[in-house]
Amino acid sequence: MSPTEVLRLDRISKRFGALLANDDLSLALRAGEVVALLGENGAGKTTLMNVLFGQYVADGGTITAFGQPLPPGNPRAALAAGIGMVHQHFTLADHLTVLENILLGTRSLWSPSLDLGAARVRVVQLADQFGLAVDPGARVGSLSVGERQRVEILKALYRDARILILDEPTAVLTPQEADALFATLRKMVADGLSIIFISHKLHEVMAIADRCLVLRHGKMVGDVATAATSPDALAAMMVGGEVHRPKVAAGVAGPALMRLEAVTTPDREGAPGLKAASLSLHAGQITGIAGVSGNGQAALSDILSGLAAPASGRLMLGEAPAPARWTPAGALSAGVGRIPEDRHKTGTIADFTLTENAVLETHARAPFSRKGWMDWRAAADHASAIIAKYDVRCPGPEARIRLLSGGNMQKLILGRVLEAAPGVILANQPVRGLDIGAIAYVHGQLLAARDRGAAVLLISEDLDEVMQLSDVIHVMSEGRLTPPLPRGAATMAELGLWMAGEGFDHAA
């Protein structure tokens, strides 16, 4: 073992039934090094990290941290050995304060006091040292996503972590917040900490990592210095072949099919409503909405899909105002197709079959319903057609949809929407959590729908995705929309400033 090596995973294997999630994986980490762990969903990244963390017991292999073997299946031992993890889905309790969340589990359960005063001093000092500004007394529920992530990092630092694992840390950040995170990470590395950075955003990996490890189907398929590789080469390693990204040519704008004219809606459950938002969705164009989620995207998609009506301002369908009673059924019959933000909660009903899910929106109409009776054969035929045409991998139309992977679920939703030939397609986070192949497929289908003359609204947190696909971009911040920015009119940094809420006073 070299003197600076801090962590060694040696020949780790982990099997779940027939699936070999980790196949003889080895990994070494040195002090002051940033290693990126790359791979598609299901490649085994999370399993490997859970083995390292003691949440799973490996079937074979050993882990050595700072020269000491780490006992398998013991999260406490991993924490005690100085390994900290920032999960993609934060493990914070919203109703507790920042300080309480940080202190959780750091003292013996039987000690008589939490000693909040001393802990606060230490948290503030760590926050200063690494540039992680956050109020220790604030409730976590009232913090922004970026601040919550800082709390997670502080949690690890408070426990004297010397190895930090970050799982998709930038997925929810603005570009500026991501830059601040990178600055923090560089300070940690300068301080001698080591970092494992799990991501699928290749340009970030190129910016922060010293070395890239690539997993595919549970095997280690690449271990390269970042300086000696390129994003395309890494992507090819991840999928095991060339990636066919859809070619994006500019769309040909037709008439406006749907317009918002200075629409305002009330705030709801802590999420802002729309603030005098104006927007035109033109046939043959993809209109992208960039912004960190929770800035009014939900209100925007509710308005367009008929779940809410404007409090003031007007919603126009073509040249006519939308009916006074604007409902989801009304939106559907006006030709609005919806790909909801959360495919599990609102996009599908988990315990319904693919057939039932395929006709959720159209079950009350011919041919699926005749004189008030369901025609299940027609519904099953429809589902089978979608399964074949959109390449939905599933046991069959009568399988419950909860058995499907996210990508296949999304393909069914996509088929349900596109087969109705909608004039307007509302795509809210259409590729969140999908792997590269499925992303390329969904993007290709949206572009094809656009080229057939549909007006597509693409709401996404992923600025790369918005910039790549959109003919026109609006940035959303606290319920406000920027004026339309044509393709190429703004740089990523400029969009990032809008996302952070700067510049609206002059424009509005």
Next chain:
Amino acid sequence: MSALWEILLAASFWAAAIRIASPLIFATMGELICERAGVLNLGIEGIMVMGAFTGWFAVYLGLPLWLGVAVAFGSGMAFGLLHGILTVPFGLSQHVVGLGITLLATATASFTYRLALPEVTSPPRIEPFQPWPIPGLSQIPFFGEALFSQTPLTYAAFVTAALVAWVLMRTPLGLAIRATGENPAAAAAQGLSVTGLRLGAVVVGSGLMAVGGAFLTLSAFSSFFFDMVNGRGWICIALVVFGAWRPGKAVLGALLFAAFDALQVRLQQTPLGAVLPYQLFLALPYLLSILALVLMSRRAEVPQALMSPYNKGER
């Protein structure tokens, strides 16, 4: 109106309110601990019956009063352990298990009572806790009689509430319990055992519920009746909501309910009692509790993981 003032200004009225509140405080603290850890314990009503019976029976068989309290606590812990094993590691429905425990505990208490005392016609009596005026404090006019001339078990109820509040809000153990009820994954990620914490909370909480029941036989009355708990367990569940899962507020709620209960008994003896049916007075504390619940619970922060079993393997 003057009759009302007369009631409210009597020290005996407040002494009664505090006495009536005591069993509610024990059981409410027990339920609050369970719910803060994320487990709704609907076994409370039956566990109180069990505590009332076992505590009384132990003393009836010749044990000293404080050992009777300990026996009640132990019996509550036993039923709590059963509830905890079924709801925490096995993750069964907390509603079904809780109601099942209530039926089982109530029936077991009644059955054992009948089995042990088959031939009694009037319930046998024991010598209950006597008032224990605190030297000095009990001499203070009005407050001395209202607050400091209670039985030891009443003082214990208030000490217990203070202890529960301190442990929950000020110690690492309490923080771990609260985190388990808010986001068990957060607790597990810090190396804490969610199963152990929840099981411990349900066992200790159930013990306190049983002591609340034992208060009825060992301090308030001197015999055991089948229907003596009479829905107090359900009231305690409402009091936890009323108190927004905070020990201090829950104690206030218990005092409020008890005060209305003491008030209605006294109102029945005023001229009003001759006019209105007495059932209306009996319903008064419940009606006012419902009203207070509606007003108070709007902004309450429910523990976010309440009633959701935690399964380590799931993501």
